[in-house]
Amino acid sequence: MKLIQSTDKTILCAAASCLLLMGGALSGAEPPAPASVTLPPVVAKVNGVEIGIDQFWGRILNTAGTAVLTSLVDEILLEQEADKVLGLAAKKGKVSSASKKFNKEIQERFQTFRKQFDDEKSFQAQLIASGITVEDINKQLRLDLIKEKLLEDKTKSNPAEIKSYFDQNQDRLAVPEMAHLKHILVSTEQEARDLLLALRVGADFELMARAKSLDQATKDRGGDLGFFAQGMLIPQLQERAFALEPEGVDIVRTNQGFHVIKVVEKRPAKQAVWDQETRENIEKLLKQAKFNQEYPKYIQGLRSQADIQVLLNR
Template sequence: MELKFPKIKRSVIISFLILSITLAFAAGCSNGNSNQDVVASVNGEDITKNELYELMVKQNGQQALDALISQKVIELEAKKQKIVVSDEDIQKEMETYYETYGGEEAFAQTLEMSGYSLDDVKKELALNIKINKLLEPRVKITEDELKTYFEENKAQFAQQKQVKASHILVETEEKANDIKKKLAEGQDFAQLAKENSTDAQNKDKGGDLGFFGSGDMVKEFEEAAFALKVGEVSAPVKTEFGYHIIKVSEVKAAQDASYEQSKSQIRETLFGEKAQAEYSVLMQELQKEYKIENYLEKKAEK
């Protein structure tokens, strides 16, 4: 169940998709008799690991190899420039992912469904951090550019009113009224959420949904939450998901856009835009500097 409208960024670890599968089979197919390991069969006719690997190389091999070559070049150049990625660097980026995906648990669930591991994520992050550190001296952003971007996009930096709320979701109005009664008797909201809420994503956090603004939640839920004062608990609220008991714990008032408060975010945005173009230039320069032999490409030419 997802009360919030989907705003999740799906760019995490995408480059590992073809790469990791191809490498796994490449490793498996490089060990003698393992070329004939059976991965499937149809009416007793075997499909071997070698057949699967050859098909994957034919379809995606060059793309995967190009990614590996670029990765190796980045690693060597980062080592040459003595660029080090600390655990703190990686954890800082992990916190951003947790926030984007609605918490550490939700991020872990997304990883599990995608077939990736936390180690895959951290390896990809370490590589991205090295790329950024290589690009930082090459990407120049002026004060005029920052101010121009702010003026042209001022609306997106204004803070709308936000509330921080928790909820307990149940299937029936009768159950919701029963919980409302228990709360009136002094029972703990978070504990009741853990014991009763059908919202598996948030129940173990005491039903905490964090801060949200207008348009982030389904209409009935949002209207009820924004009508509450801090500390107030709602009557049962019906939505397409069931019946909610909502408690508001904090309110952030709307604020006009502030250049100084937005400056670091603007710098990050402009860096991302410029870095994409500069990355291509950097890789062209580095690929001339490092001796690269692509045997897969040579094989295809024969």
Template structure:
């Protein structure tokens, strides 16, 4: 799921894209090409809706907000160019990979893009802008060792490594099917391929049933107890829950571990940076808006 804090900006950018593209709406509505007239985006009972009407409506609805977002983005790009700031493809990919993991897999990620009407190219551009902005603001947000140590002392428990397992599962509706899958596994068939073939959990079936790492309290009791009782590489017998029957395979484990400051520094710095980010951004963008000559013609 795309973060709620980004929702308004994403919607504004989408509106701007629609304004620029204009006739894209006619494609989505599936109008016959030979019925389209120049400047007409829809026909309702024979009455025309024109591109100009669509444009005027969109501008009145959120035109200023969309334009403001585009102006801010342009300032960020101009300032990044001035400072010779570069964003690599690897940096963008890292952010997308984190998003996919947080959302719960590739399918959930693609569903989120579809829900917001966002293409991956548009998302990549948005991520790139955020990375530029982060690099621009880093010098404006100093974080001292003393601050980091104080934060660690006050929040040490939150950095402790809890016991976790990395597991995959195959979810089916009946015990009979679960036993059939278990039999195939015992004969050496691939867990990943069987998950793709049998699992009804569409959020991860095409990733071989991969659930990633999870701690206690994340899964239903029956599933959790079995997963934490298995050794690495072990596969369970069918486990019944309210969702159906699961075959669980444990891929890896992390033991509980008390946090230490040195290993937690990067995470603490990231947290403190985010806490200070909004205030620094508000000051920075206000200064830049006053610095640049900006003309608007809505």
């Protein structure tokens, strides 16, 4: 269901979680080999026309083979460099102190990520829906941390850089007006009007949402959509949501149906303030920008120095 506009801010927020959900192993040990898959000579038939296994694999190799292989090569190069530079390699068969400290940091990051979910049930449900495992998450956390540590010196910012960014970007750093919304989605205008009338005479919004809403993603939490800033919602919802006062309810029609919305709370816009939190946020932003600039050069340098033999027969 599309209620949110696709903006740079929402894409960045989504990307942050998506990046964590890409791969896995908490220790430096090799993950277990995947079980072998046996495919039939003919993988599909379309009105009697066969799609053979050779055609199937050939298309996969042509469309994704190089990218997948490059990604696997880069992971090995980064692990090898981390062993040398960060001291993660085992010493005389024992896990190094640097590796123990490194793994502890991964565990802490995993716990921070895990706290985004209300409980273990919702966490496991998200894993199943995404087709990933805890090991996948930890593997990506490990890879991200390796990259971060290896490029640490290249991504630092000094106080003057941070202050300069603040001075030049105060409009972007300001906090916009925010509205906390709940909604009940129904299919007809009459249903929406009946709900609106019931709410205006005292019916409980959350109970009504659980009983009546067609939005499966929000009905179990009483229709709660969370906080939104100007520009994040689709126009129909935004116009009405920001016109209502807190506790106000109304009906909005979209291509999904009729939404009975409630404004739970509003937070006024705030100008950017030069404080510790702002400095830390700018530092993180600059670090990411520098990383995006430096990492391609760094990994290319590792590739150029490595003995890489591509044996894939394409």
